[in-house]
Amino acid sequence: MTALYCWRQIIQNPGGLRGWQSAETRERYQAEERKFLIRHRFGGVGNWNYGHAFSRYWQRFGKTHPEFFSLLPDGRRAPLDGDKDGQYITMCVSNPDLWKQIIRDWKNDPLTRPGHRAYRPHVVACENDTPGMCTCPNCRAWDAPDSRFAASDYWSGRPYPLQRRGRFRLARADWGEDGGTAVGYPPSLSDRYAKFYNAVLQEARKSNPKARVVGYAYANYVEGPTATKVDPGVVISFVPLAFFPVHGGIESDIPDSVETLARRGGAGSDPASQLHAGGE
Ligand SMILES: [Zn+2]
Numbered sequence: 100m101t102a103l104y105c106w107r108q109i110i111q112n113p114g115g116l117r118g119w120q121s122a123e124t125r126e127r128y129q130a131e132e133r134k135f136l137i138r139h140r141f142g143g144v145g146n147w148n149y150g151h152a153f154s155r156y157w158q159r160f161g162k163t164h165p166e167f168f169s170l171l172p173d174g175r176r177a178p179l180d181g182d183k184d185g186q187y188i189t190m191c192v193s194n195p196d197l198w199k200q201i202i203r204d205w206k207n208d209p210l211t212r213p214g215h216r217a218y219r220p221h222v223v224a225c226e227n228d229t230p231g232m233c234t235c236p237n238c239r240a241w242d243a244p245d246s247r248f249a250a251s252d253y254w255s256g257r258p259y260p261l262q263r264r265g266r267f268r269l270a271r272a273d274w275g276e277d278g279g280t281a282v283g284y285p286p287s288l289s290d291r292y293a294k295f296y297n298a299v300l301q302e303a304r305k306s307n308p309k310a311r312v313v314g315y316a317y318a319n320y321v322e323g324p325t326a327t328k329v330d331p332g333v334v335i336s337f338v339p340l341a342f343f344p345v346h347g348g349i350e351s352d353i354p355d356s357v358e359t360l361a362r363r364g365g366a367g368s369d370p371a372s373q374l375h376a377g378g379e
Contacts (some may be wrong), residue, residue: 147334148210149223149313152201157185160200167197169233172256179229181263187229192295193237198302206306221311224299225336229263230270230318231288241294243326247286254286270318288320293327300332 119125157178160167168176169189178185190197205211205222233239234254248254253269270285296314303310312330316323316337329335 147221147223147313147336148219149221149225149336151227152223152225153188153190153227154186156190157188161185164196164200166194167191167200169231170235170238171232171261172234172253172259173261179261179263179266187227187263187266189226189229189232191233191235191238192226192231192291193233193235193241195298198295198299201299202302202306205303219311220303220307220309221313221334222299222303224296224312224314226292226315226317229266230285231291231320232269238291241291242286242288243290243324245286247284251286267318270321284322285319287322287325289316289322289324290327292316292320293324293329293333296333296335297327297330300330304332 119128156167161177165176167190169191170176171179176191178188182188201222201224211220232253242248253259292314296312299314300310300312303312311332311334313334313336316335318338321338
C-alpha cells in the first residue's frame with residue numbers, strides 16, 4: 100500500500116483557521132510537512148479526480164428514484180431540513196439500482212473513455228458531505244454488530260433533529276459546523292460502506308475488468324470495517340474526524356483506523372493500492 104498523506108489546504112476553507120493559531124503557523128506547518136513527506140519518500144502523485152459524487156443526484160433523481168436516497172427515521176427519503184437542493188443528501192447504498200446508475204454515469208463520463216488524456220478506469224463512489232444516514236433494513240443489515248447503535252438516538256428511532264446544520268453531530272466530527280464534538284466515535288457504518296464500494300466495483304468490472312473504485316472513510320464510517328474485506332480494487336480516501344491540530348484522543352485513533360483499513364483492504368495483495376489521506 101502506498102500512503103499519500105497530505106492535510107487539506109484549509110486556507111481555502113471559508114471556515115477560517117479551524118484551530119490554527121495564525122495563518123503563519125499553518126503555513127510553517129505545511130512547509131515542514133512537505134519536507135517530511137519528501138524525506139520519507141511519500142512522493143507519488145496519483146490524481147484520482149474524486150470528490151463528493153452525488154451532490155446533484157437529488158435534483159436528477161429525487162422525483163423518479165426516491166429509493167436511491169437514505170431512508171430517514173421519520174420515514175422520508177428526502178433532504179434534511181435546510182438542504183434546499185439536496186446536495187447534502189446521502190444515499191441508500193445497498194440499493195443495486197443505485198450501483199447501476201453510478202456505473203451508467205461513469206460510462207458516460209468523457210474522462211473514462213479510452214484515448215482521453217485523463218483516461219483512468221476508476222469510478223468515484225464518494226458520498227456527499229454528510230454522515231451516512233440510511234436506516235432501511237437492507238443498509239442496516241450490512242452494518243457490523245455495534246453496541247453503539249442502541250445508545251444512539253438517531254439509530255434507535257428516538258427524537259432527533261433532521262437538519263442540515265448540525266448533521267455532523269451524527270459523526271461527532273470535529274470539522275462539522277458545530278466543531279469541537281470529536282469525543283469518542285459514533286456507531287460505525289464502515290462495513291456498510293465497504294460492501295457498497297465492493298458492490299460498485301463488481302458492477303464496474305462487468306464493463307472494464309481493470310476498473311477501480313474510489314470511496315471515502317469518512318464521518319461515521321471512518322473506522323476500519325470489522326467484518327468486511329475491502330476489495331484491493333478499491334481506493335480509500337481516509338478523512339479523519341479532526342484536522343490538525345487534533346485533540347480529544349483522536350490523534351491516537353487515526354493510526355488504528357488506517358491500520359484496520361490496511362488489513363481489511365487487502366493491501367498486501369495489491370501493491371498499487373493507495374490510501375489517500377485527508378487530501379482532496
Ligand atoms: Zn438503505
